[in-house]
Amino acid sequence: MPVIDNALYDHVAGTWWEKDGFMALLRVSVNPARVLYAQEVLKKTGRDPKKLQILDVGCGGGLMSKPLAQMGGIVTGVDLSLPTLEAARAHAKGQNLSIDYRVGDAQSLPFQDASVDVAVCCDVLEHVTDMPRVMSEVSRVLRPGGLFVFDTINRTWQSKLVAIKAAQDWPPTRFIPRDMHVWDMFVRPEELSRALLKSHLLPREMTGLSPAASPFVSAFTILRRKAGLISYQRMGELLPLKKSLDMSVSYMGYAEKSHFAACAAPQQGVSASTAALNLSPEALLAEALLGESP
Numbered sequence: 398m399p400v401i402d403n404a405l406y407d408h409v410a411g412t413w414w415e416k417d418g419f420m421a422l423l424r425v426s427v428n429p430a431r432v433l434y435a436q437e438v439l440k441k442t443g444r445d446p447k448k449l450q451i452l453d454v455g456c457g458g459g460l461m462s463k464p465l466a467q468m469g470g471i472v473t474g475v476d477l478s479l480p481t482l483e484a485a486r487a488h489a490k491g492q493n494l495s496i497d498y499r500v501g502d503a504q505s506l507p508f509q510d511a512s513v514d515v516a517v518c519c520d521v522l523e524h525v526t527d528m529p530r531v532m533s534e535v536s537r538v539l540r541p542g543g544l545f546v547f548d549t550i551n552r553t554w555q556s557k558l559v560a561i562k563a564a565q566d567w568p569p570t571r572f573i574p575r576d577m578h579v580w581d582m583f584v585r586p587e588e589l590s591r592a593l594l595k596s597h598l599l600p601r602e603m604t605g606l607s608p609a610a611s612p613f614v615s616a617f618t619i620l621r622r623k624a625g626l627i628s629y630q631r632m633g634e635l636l637p638l639k640k641s642l643d644m645s646v647s648y649m650g651y652a653e654k655s656h657f658a659a660c661a662a663p664q665q666g667v668s669a670s671t672a673a674l675n676l677s678p679e680a681l682l683a684e685a686l687l688g689e690s691p
């Protein structure tokens with residue numbers, strides 16, 4: 398199996414906020430739809446981000462951290478890449494935003510149990526070796542009833558064609574590094590649902606994240622970028638993603654940590670997350686299906 402190169406984020410760190418840099422693609426094409434979605438979810442779940450403790454897991458240059466902080470959240474971003482975090486810090490400083498960026502592994506989050514109201518994890522789950530472990534860590538640090546918002550890439554023939562073959566492999570079309578993604582590490586929605594439920598995170602919604610442009614416009618835009626006729630920024634502007642019903646390539650969604658975790662009173666010397674593991678499957682199922690909490 399090919400090996401993913403997560404170290405490449407160290408090398409492109411300078412481009413997270415560069416107008417026409419490589420990361421302009423993620424910033425301009427993908428991010429606006431995710432920010433809109435996070436806002437929609439916060440609103441429909443009755444959350445005012447002001448003063449909420451928000452954790453951006455695998456925050457990169459802070460594309461999600463920034464708008465969440467602008468909405469009034471108290472935001473901490475965690476990422477493995479130090480140069481990326483330096484770019485994120487410099488950008489936040491330039492914007493007069495107070496965001497706490499820390500080095501850390503999504504598979505072993507440097508946070509206490511039940512210390513966070515909202516966790517977001519965008520385009521990271523397909524980069525980690527142990528996705529269920531990340532879910533377990535997110536659940537551990539979330540307060541009971543806490544919100545988890547995510548997006549990732551599905552493992553389908555469509556994602557192989559679009560995200561691997563066209564974007565990475567085929568010389569006439571490829572526009573991202575060849576080892577940026579590994580198809581086998583993509584996450585099917587049912588795998589994610591299983592991992593969420595196992596960690597007492599109740600999946601509430603999953604929905605597609607797809608190009609607004611037609612396949613023809615998309616292909617033509619990629620070829621123009623390949624020929625050097627347009628910048629990454631322009632390519633992103635021409636190929637915005639939008640919320641859709643098509644989950645075959647990318648999808649996003651949200652889950653909420655079971656309230657029942659609050660009922661399983663932690664005994665002395667037992668953390669809340671450990672106590673939560675003792676919940677009855679029936680109670681969890683009722684909450685998942687009915688959205689009911691005690």
Ligand SMILES: C[S@@+](CC[C@H](N)C(=O)[O-])C[C@H]1O[C@@H](n2cnc3c(N)ncnc32)[C@H](O)[C@@H]1O
Nearest residue numbers: 406455456457460476477478502503519520524
């Ligand atoms: C595609 S970028 C997404 C960045 C950001 N979430 C966004 O959407 O703008 C993937 C990020 O995940 C980070 N990453 C990969 N594995 C990680 C891990 N185990 N723990 C924390 N961060 C990780 C990378 O350094 C990179 O910044």
